[in-house]
Amino acid sequence: ETGVTQTPRHLVMGMTNKKSLKCEQHLGHNAMYWYKQSAKKPLELMFVYNFKEQTENNSVPSRFSPECPNSSHLFLHLHTLQPEDSALYLCASSQGRNTGELFFGEGSRLTVL
Amino acid sequence: RKEVEQDPGPFNVPEGATVAFNCTYSNSASQSFFWYRQDCRKEPKLLMSVYSSGNEDGRFTAQLNRASQYISLLIRDSKLSDSATYLCVVNIGSSASKIIFGSGTRLSIRP
Numbered sequence: 001e002t003g004v005t006q007t008p009r010h011l012v013m014g015m016t017n018k019k020s021l022k023c024e025q026h027l028g029h030n031a032m033y034w035y036k037q038s039a040k041k042p043l044e045l046m047f048v049y050n051f052k053e054q055t056e057n058n059s060v061p062s063r064f065s066p067e068c069p070n071s072s073h074l075f076l077h078l079h080t081l082q083p084e085d086s087a088l089y090l091c092a093s094s095q096g097r098n099t100g101e102l103f104f105g106e107g108s109r110l111t112v113l
Numbered sequence: 114r115k116e117v118e119q120d121p122g123p124f125n126v127p128e129g130a131t132v133a134f135n136c137t138y139s140n141s142a143s144q145s146f147f148w149y150r151q152d153c154r155k156e157p158k159l160l161m162s163v164y165s166s167g168n169e170d171g172r173f174t175a176q177l178n179r180a181s182q183y184i185s186l187l188i189r190d191s192k193l194s195d196s197a198t199y200l201c202v203v204n205i206g207s208s209a210s211k212i213i214f215g216s217g218t219r220l221s222i223r224p
Contacts, residue, residue, distance in 0.1 A: 040216070041216065042117075042213075042214045042215060042217075043157070043200075043214040045212070090156055090157075099145075100147045100202050100204040101147070101159055102159070103159075104156035104157050104158070105156060107156055
């Protein structure tokens, strides 16, 4: 069982819907991340939180809104998405903010119709 | 030029073969290096860190050449279960946005 849990695993939504992705880590890590993985493209960093403070926003459109209520939980709120936002959204955690040793959840596969 | 470049493959090799992947990075200030493995429709998982002196973990050997800005992964006696995409990851700075993932190299081991 992974130490990073993401729900839902699959999500289909229309462009006018509002939905949220949830991530929970059970590893006692300080930092949490949202990554986007599209077909045949490298992982793209979206947001970073360290001790529940946002430390990076990698020029992500405002239709993606992160929330980190504590060091163990991370949300990604979605609204008025576009079909090109369809991708695998991966949550990760790490002990430190800048380490390359990331522990990923299984991802939430999002399809925007 | 991409910050981290990998041959996308696919590499299709027989079981028991030795296979090597290469990765180049463009930023000479890069600080730390990793190989991740990603199975089809699964999340990436850390395979091993890459140290300057080279390091080995069972059948896997990682090498770093800072002068050439080149990282390699060697898999000996390959198993069917080694079939996956191997991601080269480079940490080029002091923030998380500087953890750069390569696009990955696909490996398929045939019986």
